Amino acid sequence: MWCPNIFNRFGALLTNSWRRGLWVGVRLGSVKLMKIAIIYASVHHGNTQQIAEAMAESGSVDLYSLSEAPDSLSSYQLVGFGSGIYVFRMHQRLMRWIKRRSTSGQCAFLFSTRGTRYFDIYHRVARQLITSRGFSLCGEFSCRGYDTFGPLSLLGGINRGRPNQNDYARARQFVRQLSKERYANASVLRSVCDES
Numbered sequence: 558m559w560c561p562n563i564f565n566r567f568g569a570l571l572t573n574s575w576r577r578g579l580w581v582g583v584r585l586g587s588v589k590l591m592k593i594a595i596i597y598a599s600v601h602h603g604n605t606q607q608i609a610e611a612m613a614e615s616g617s618v619d620l621y622s623l624s625e626a627p628d629s630l631s632s633y634q635l636v637g638f639g640s641g642i643y644v645f646r647m648h649q650r651l652m653r654w655i656k657r658r659s660t661s662g663q664c665a666f667l668f669s670t671r672g673t674r675y676f677d678i679y680h681r682v683a684r685q686l687i688t689s690r691g692f693s694l695c696g697e698f699s700c701r702g703y704d705t706f707g708p709l710s711l712l713g714g715i716n717r718g719r720p721n722q723n724d725y726a727r728a729r730q731f732v733r734q735l736s737k738e739r740y741a742n743a744s745v746l747r748s749v750c751d752e753s
């Protein structure tokens with residue numbers, strides 16, 4: 558009499574494991590399907606490049622410096638544009654590059670590193686540009702970066718050691734979250750860090 562019971566339990570165990578395996582497989586499959594391109598300009602200390610590289614660890618990401626960016630982004634479901642902030646704006650060459658692209662509703666996010674606060678103002682032009690080119694803005698990331706611009710070099714610069722491990726972790730988490738939630742959530746995901 559005990560035999561069928563054991564078989565039943567064993568059978569249930571197998572079924573549950575199979576179901577769990579299927580669920581994990583589907584999740585992995587859906588993550589794999591999402592292709593992400595990240596294009597960056599990083600000319601001062603390589604700060605934005607470090608953030609871009611951390612982001613690229615978070616999925617199926619093709620990472621391009623601006624000079625090696627592909628002509629077409631149509632095979633990507635999510636595109637990230639990033640740079641340092643140079644005189645209140647994201648990099649002019651990156652802006653010119655985006656101006657020559659157009660799309661219809663492709664999801665894009667912006668990211669930057671900067672010396673000071675005012676992220677909201679610094680991203681304004683880029684935000685307007687990407688939406689005017691037909692992208693749908695899904696997220697914005699920004700953190701502090703080592704800055705020795707102008708007279709700051711005399712003082713040894715500001716934000717020494719930034720971006721740091723904490724910024725990299727936030728950058729990875731940001732892309733992971735965007736790639737998971739972008740279909741479900743219509744709002745713009747923001748991750749902005751000013752503390753050290």
Ligand SMILES: Cc1cc2nc3c(=O)[nH]c(=O)nc-3n(C[C@H](O)[C@H](O)[C@H](O)COP(=O)(O)O)c2cc1C
Nearest residue numbers: 599600601602603604605641642644645672673702
């Ligand atoms: C020419 C120049 C202008 C800058 N202007 C600003 C600025 O307006 N606001 C700001 O917060 N940081 C400014 N910075 C600091 C950079 O945004 C910061 O160091 C950034 O992390 C540089 O990124 P990168 O190393 O990827 O080039 C400026 C730096 C340079 C070289």
